[in-house]
Amino acid sequence: MTFTDRTDAGRKLAAELTRRTWTDPVVLALPRGGLPVAAEVAAALDAPLDVVVARKIGAPDQPELAVGAVTADGVYLLDDATLTALGLRRPDVADQLTAATAEARRRQERFGAADPPRLAGRDVIIVDDGLATGMTALAAVHAVREHEPRSVCLAVPVGSTAAVRRLEAAADAVVCLSQPPKFTAVGQWYRDFRQITDAEVDSLVAAHAR
Numbered sequence: 001m002t003f004t005d006r007t008d009a010g011r012k013l014a015a016e017l018t019r020r021t022w023t024d025p026v027v028l029a030l031p032r033g034g035l036p037v038a039a040e041v042a043a044a045l046d047a048p049l050d051v052v053v054a055r056k057i058g059a060p061d062q063p064e065l066a067v068g069a070v071t072a073d074g075v076y077l078l079d080d081a082t083l084t085a086l087g088l089r090r091p092d093v094a095d096q097l098t099a100a101t102a103e104a105r106r107r108q109e110r111f112g113a114a115d116p117p118r119l120a121g122r123d124v125i126i127v128d129d130g131l132a133t134g135m136t137a138l139a140a141v142h143a144v145r146e147h148e149p150r151s152v153c154l155a156v157p158v159g160s161t162a163a164v165r166r167l168e169a170a171a172d173a174v175v176c177l178s179q180p181p182k183f184t185a186v187g188q189w190y191r192d193f194r195q196i197t198d199a200e201v202d203s204l205v206a207a208h209a210r
Helices: 006-017 034-045 080-085 090-111 135-145 161-168 198-209
Strands: 026-029 049-051 054-058 066-071 076-078 123-127 151-158 173-178
Touching (some): 006 034, 034 151, 076 090, 076 135, 080 090, 090 198, 123 135, 161 173
Parallel strands (some): 026 123
Antiparallel strands (some): 066 076
16 A cells, blocks of 8 residues: 555545544644644544654664654663664663653654643544654553553554554554555655655644644
8 A cells, every 4th residue: 555645644544543433532643744644533533633752762873773762751662672683781872862852852842732632531542654663653652651541542554564563562452554565664655755844743733723
């Protein structure tokens, strides 16, 4: 399954999610790329839209290689198997963890709602544009659990089989429209996968609020 862009993916994901029964749902996007997808889902479910920010923790000499993830709330996960394979210990990525936490908090303040919706006792749907390793989504699930929701669902248009399995062990439900057998990157399944700007995020959030 290939998507035209994130809006197209959001509509297709929303069509699947509206077939399910939800209790007082809240939709949380992983910004920036998850916002256009989540906006379509929130509109279809007539649910509040907000963000949950999680940032990748990169290896010291390979910042693009994820060894973990952290949220704005300070909830973090480290992949000990990857650390061991790189010859690293947890203290070796302390600086990267600190930097990623600061950036997650900055983005939460930048993109998050001034009056965040209550999560306790509600079905929370975390939405992103896709799952590669699933580390940031996994951190987001653990952070949302701290707010005692009724349930946590992770919903994405596309993802690797390994990442989906990882999330299925943590979330109450995972909705993934496509799990391609030859998955290399999320962007390969979108015709238009350009970067989402801060202005576009602001516009989507404001439009949904109206």
